[in-house]
Amino acid sequence: MSAVTPxxxxxxxxxxxxxxxxxxxxxxxxxxxxxxxxxVGWWVFWAFVGSRLTPDDPLAQSDAILNGxxxxxxxxxxxxxRDVLSRVLxxxxxxxxxxxxxxxxxIAGGTTLGLVTGYFRGWVDDTISRVIxxxxxxxxxxxxxxxxxxxxxxxxxxxxxxxxxxxxxxxxTVRAAVLGERELDYVSAAKLRGERAPFxxxxxxxxxxxxxxxxxxxxxxxxxIFAVAGLTFLGFGVQPPSPDWSLQxxxxxxxxxxxxxxxxxxxxxxxxxxxIVGVNLxxxxxxxxxx
Amino acid sequence: MIVFAxxxxxxxxxxxxxxxxxxxxxxxxxxxxxxxxxxxxxxxxWDWVSHFARGDLGTSLQYGxxxxxxxxxxxxxxxxxxxxxFVLVVPLSLLGGTVAALRRNRATDRVITVTGLSFTSIxxxxxxxxxxxxxxVVLKWLPVSAAAPAGAGFFTQVKYLLLPSFALxxxxxxxxxxxxxxxxxxxxxxxxxRTAYLKGLTPRQVVGRHVLRNSLLPTIAVVATQVGYLIxxxxxxxxxxxxxxxxxxxxxxxxxKDFTLLQSxxxxxxxxxxxxxxxxxxxxxxxxxxIRHGAAE
Numbered sequence: 001m002s003a004v005t006p007x008x009x010x011x012x013x014x015x016x017x018x019x020x021x022x023x024x025x026x027x028x029x030x031x032x033x034x035x036x037x038x039x040v041g042w043w044v045f046w047a048f049v050g051s052r053l054t055p056d057d058p059l060a061q062s063d064a065i066l067n068g069x070x071x072x073x074x075x076x077x078x079x080x081x082r083d084v085l086s087r088v089l090x091x092x093x094x095x096x097x098x099x100x101x102x103x104x105x106x107i108a109g110g111t112t113l114g115l116v117t118g119y120f121r122g123w124v125d126d127t128i129s130r131v132i133x134x135x136x137x138x139x140x141x142x143x144x145x146x147x148x149x150x151x152x153x154x155x156x157x158x159x160x161x162x163x164x165x166x167x168x169x170x171x172x173t174v175r176a177a178v179l180g181e182r183e184l185d186y187v188s189a190a191k192l193r194g195e196r197a198p199f200x201x202x203x204x205x206x207x208x209x210x211x212x213x214x215x216x217x218x219x220x221x222x223x224x225i226f227a228v229a230g231l232t233f234l235g236f237g238v239q240p241p242s243p244d245w246s247l248q249x250x251x252x253x254x255x256x257x258x259x260x261x262x263x264x265x266x267x268x269x270x271x272x273x274x275x276i277v278g279v280n281l282x283x284x285x286x287x288x289x290x291x
Numbered sequence: 292m293i294v295f296a297x298x299x300x301x302x303x304x305x306x307x308x309x310x311x312x313x314x315x316x317x318x319x320x321x322x323x324x325x326x327x328x329x330x331x332x333x334x335x336x337w338d339w340v341s342h343f344a345r346g347d348l349g350t351s352l353q354y355g356x357x358x359x360x361x362x363x364x365x366x367x368x369x370x371x372x373x374x375x376x377f378v379l380v381v382p383l384s385l386l387g388g389t390v391a392a393l394r395r396n397r398a399t400d401r402v403i404t405v406t407g408l409s410f411t412s413i414x415x416x417x418x419x420x421x422x423x424x425x426x427x428v429v430l431k432w433l434p435v436s437a438a439a440p441a442g443a444g445f446f447t448q449v450k451y452l453l454l455p456s457f458a459l460x461x462x463x464x465x466x467x468x469x470x471x472x473x474x475x476x477x478x479x480x481x482x483x484x485r486t487a488y489l490k491g492l493t494p495r496q497v498v499g500r501h502v503l504r505n506s507l508l509p510t511i512a513v514v515a516t517q518v519g520y521l522i523x524x525x526x527x528x529x530x531x532x533x534x535x536x537x538x539x540x541x542x543x544x545x546x547x548k549d550f551t552l553l554q555s556x557x558x559x560x561x562x563x564x565x566x567x568x569x570x571x572x573x574x575x576x577x578x579x580x581x582i583r584h585g586a587a588e
Contacts, residue, residue, distance in 0.1 A: 142557060142560070145526075146545065223412075226414050229414045229416075230416065230527055233527060249417070262428045262429070269424075272413070273413045273421070276414070
């Protein structure tokens with residue numbers, strides 16, 4: 001006689017958890033994702049630790065001006081006698097504050113806008129989409145420079161401006177995803193249940209388009225670092241005395257005209273390059289798994 | 292109109308900015324009145340648009356000389372730089388994209404795609420710094436600055452423009468190559484390609500005559516949209532190489548709040564962008580008989 005084992009109904013949440021574990025497992029096997037995560041993890045670590053673990057104080061000046069690479073200063077010193085290695089390690093802090101926050105702002109704004117335009121269609125969609133097209137017609141860096149000159153440069157305005165510039169771009173992606181979902185049965189069911197529009201948009205549609213949004217967020221993060229770096233280099237972004245990488249390059253690149261002192265700019269340049277490549281490898285890995 | 296509105300939003304008294312912090316308030320008021328910047332915004336806007344249409348760009352608030360004299364040579368310089376960059380990037384990325392597509396999912400493809408993707412996402416001034424250090428400082432092959440000595444011949448000028456255009460090429464290559472790759476893959480999988488092979492054509496003939504011709508279309512479209520990016524890139528690259536181009540002018544004008552110069556500079560950029568898109572549309576119909584014939588019917 002076989003005992004009848006009572007079957008416990010599997011709660012919906014555990015199903016979601018299994019799906020999530022599968023995604024994580026796939027990511028752990030993606031070489032691009034791992035390399036990207038290691039690179040980004042390294043800079044996230046230094047962004048949190050900041051100047052506490054660097055060999056020297058990144059802001060301390062000394063008489064050792066523009067010394068080459070040596071045992072005391074692995075990456076040499078800059079025109080104010082500051083240790084380049086310490087400055088490169090501490091230089092992650094501002095970028096790692098501004099870029100993620102700007103990305104979150106852009107994703108939040110763009111997702112809301114995309115859900116509204118994609119769900120309602122009609123004149124709301126038409127009006128907002130036209131405005132978005134008009135804004136996107138201008139080169140982004142020109143908009144950002146103009147806005148930053150108007151508002152004044154600080155980390156806060158930098159976050160707001162980059163976030164605002166990203167909003168229409170994210171909105172376009174989200175809108176396309178919403179258009180693919182809005183005719184599906186679960187949306188009609190929710191409508192028949194008498195759910196309100198905000199509930200359908202944020203509680204029903206949003207979880208189903210989370211994949212593309214996560215991918216968009218990592219891609220945007222790469223662009224945000226790109227934008228912060230470019231604007232800072234032009235003098236409209238992170239302000240001195242921060243040891244930010246782009247500031248180091250902006251301060252020292254004219255020295256290259258003398259045909260030497262390349263260490264003052266090469267190491268910060270390589271730091272930016274590794275961080276951005278890292279973020280893009282993560283985005284690439286996520287895209288392969290989620291899409 | 293957006294350009295005008297944006298530049299009006301810039302804070303600060305124009306007269307105060309031009310004359311410096313030590314000018315007397317009376318002088319500042321007089322300066323503002325002479326240059327008409329104390330008039331209502333709508334009068335200024337109408338004035339600006341009607342003059343621009345007649346080719347009169349006004350006088351730079353900062354330098355006191357005519358804007359067209361400042362922007363004319365800068366525009367020519369920028370077009371030179373952009374031309375060198377385009378001449379390098381278009382064949383390179385077509386080749387890269389095609390090779391990647393023909394070796395789809397093999398090592399060559401991965402290398403081209405990942406390298407292209409990485410270079411696309413690295414800011415142009417970072418690539419430029421690495422290029423300057425390698426080719427200008429360590430190897431000493433190429434000049435560090437972009438401005439050739441006055442009266443230099445064609446090839447000397449090109450030599451000075453090589454480093455800055457490499458930096459632009461690095462950013463554009465990955466993007467254009469990716470689109471080309473996608474276009475070529477689509478063409479390879481198409482029925483007409485199979486037919487061409489079955490007709491007994493050699494792979495070289497098939498790729499050259501059937502595949503490339505069809506895959507060029509999306510590439511042309513994407514190259515045109517990249518002109519907008521290229522202008523933003525010029526802003527940074529021209530500053531880095533201290534090159535007197537339109538990007539450098541816009542940058543200096545934005546810093547000095549030189550409205551007349553800034554407005555005309557940004558508007559000219561917009562016009563260049565429109566022309567580029569228009570040329571791309573023309574090319575598109577040249578390469579795509581379907582559009583040409585569709586329009587004729």
